[in-house]
Amino acid sequence: MSKPIIKVEDLSKAYQIGQFGTGTISRDLERFWTTKIRGKEDPFLRIGEANDRSVKGASDIVWSLKDINFEINEGDAVGIIGKNGAGKSTLLKLLSRVTGPTTGQIKVKGRIASLLEVGTGFHPELSGRENIYLNGAILGMRKKEITRKLEEIIDFSGVERYVDTPVKRYSSGMYVRLAFAVAAHLESEILIVDEVLAVGDAEFQKKCLGKMGDISKGEGRTVLFVSHNMAAVKSLCNQGIVLDKGRLVDYSGVDDAIAFYSANSMKDFDSPSVHKSFGDKITITNTEIRSNGLPIGKGETLYLGDKIEMSVSMDIHENISDLSIAMDILNTNSELMAHVSNEDDGANFGKLLKGQQLTVTIRTDALLFIPGSFMINFWIGAGHIESIYTIKNFFNFHLEQSNFTKRTRPLPQHSRLYLPSFWNIQTRER
Known part of the structure; x- marks a missing residue:
């Protein structure tokens, strides 16, 4: 036991x-x-x-x-x-x-080995190899214990070429590779x-x-x-x-x-939308969501293959040179299912001037998530860096299976996405 x-x-x-x-x-x-x-x-x-x-x-x-x-x-x-x-x-x-x-x-x-953030326990002036020994010593390992695991740690990390370089010159990816390799291989x-x-x-x-x-x-x-x-x-x-x-x-x-x-x-899906403004640069004047040409409300049931169209109207209170808009679609586990951005689709708003009104309409392609419940969070910013306005729980919907797929059994829940494919089947006599 x-x-x-x-x-x-x-x-x-x-x-x-x-x-x-x-x-x-x-x-x-x-x-x-x-x-x-x-x-x-x-x-x-x-x-x-x-x-x-x-x-x-x-x-x-x-x-x-x-x-x-x-x-x-x-x-x-x-x-x-x-x-x-x-x-x-x-x-x-x-x-x-x-x-x-x-x-x-x-x-x-x-003994506890921890990997809490990139570079935890690393000294930036020491090399990767020296940091392996330093981390091991902090964990209470003897030098010969660390030496026995050294080559295995370096091989797992994939940074062998840079192992004798000070870690301050490592990228964040190299940092975390070595840090995880050390934490996982030392005998805690x-x-x-x-x-x-x-x-x-x-x-x-x-x-x-x-x-x-x-x-x-x-x-x-x-x-x-x-x-x-x-x-x-x-x-x-x-x-x-x-x-x-x-x-x-x-x-x-x-x-x-x-x-x-x-x-x-x-x-959270049943809660009202939460609007938050940063600096009062814009005011949202109207929002509307449509599917199949008809207005729909939050909590609507949609079907695999449906498309949704979202319109947001706003008044501009300050000049904005690089407006950015993005949406995150999350499932009930708060896992990111999709990220939609004007940058990805080549949509450019140009320079917006104080006193102008702007209406942005975004239409998705066919929704192909595995059936379940989903929430859309809306973000407006400048240069994809500065936040101007956010709407948490902008829209949520339930997605059900439809004849978009010929499958009669439910789509597998361990999957995330239904991917349409085209099959060519040929038979011939031997």
Whole structure:
């Protein structure tokens, strides 16, 4: 029977927004006396709020994590999932002892290798080879242990040509290749990986996921993995932790955890659109969505092969030389299914002048996603860099199978997209 290798009890982490301190010397002294001398909880943290970035708060204290409790057994591969700002990265930093908890405690049996962000633990002036030894020493490895794994690490990373070059000259992709290779091959009992693998190319991501699978299933080591890619979480992990606004809302088998997260994400689909303006450079005056020539509302059921047409009208309040528009289409797991941009399709708005009115109409080609529910977020900016206006949950819809495909059985849910193809079949007598 597996034994717990990580035990988390009443774990919380608070951060202060804005200036540090309480604002008065007397309150700072009270905080020092209570926390440092008496060893009690900070009295000024009780007024803190949950970490909901979408609303303006009344307190300058936010709880990135609040009252987290769980145990992880030796050999488990645990996917930590949740929306942006849910507390996933904070939890990994606490487990890796990059930062300390505000309250609660963490008990860990064994050494931890962490890959939290590009270049974690690397010294930029040292070469790749020297950083391998440095990371190993930090993990408590003996020099001969590191030397034994050295060639394997270099080969896996694919940066052999540059291994004696200072890492400050590495690209972000080279950085993460070497960092993952070091974390995965040195003999730690626990491997913690944040979603830094997105920096690498597709081939390297696949290689990393395979290595993490070997570590967990083949070597019996414990893996904690943060990702928005539910397919990767499902294939790699056997357990799932779901975080929401700093609280642990589900800890179960990975299939159940993903299902819980998906059901929770559906609440966003039912919520109103959220408009946010940056600098009041434009005002949205009208939006309209049509399908098959008819206006449709949010939550409409569409069918495989349908097209949608979206119109957005706006008043221009300042001169804009390089207007940019983009849309993200997300599924219920908050996974990006498609990104649509005027840049991709060669649409140029020219210079827009103060006082002008603009109407932009975007018509998609046939929707070929595997049936499910989808949300469209709308972004308006300048030069594809500066945000001018955003609309979260601009439009959502349900997509169902149709006679666009001749298939009579449901399309497989592990796929993402239906790709029409053309077949030529020939038979002849021998």
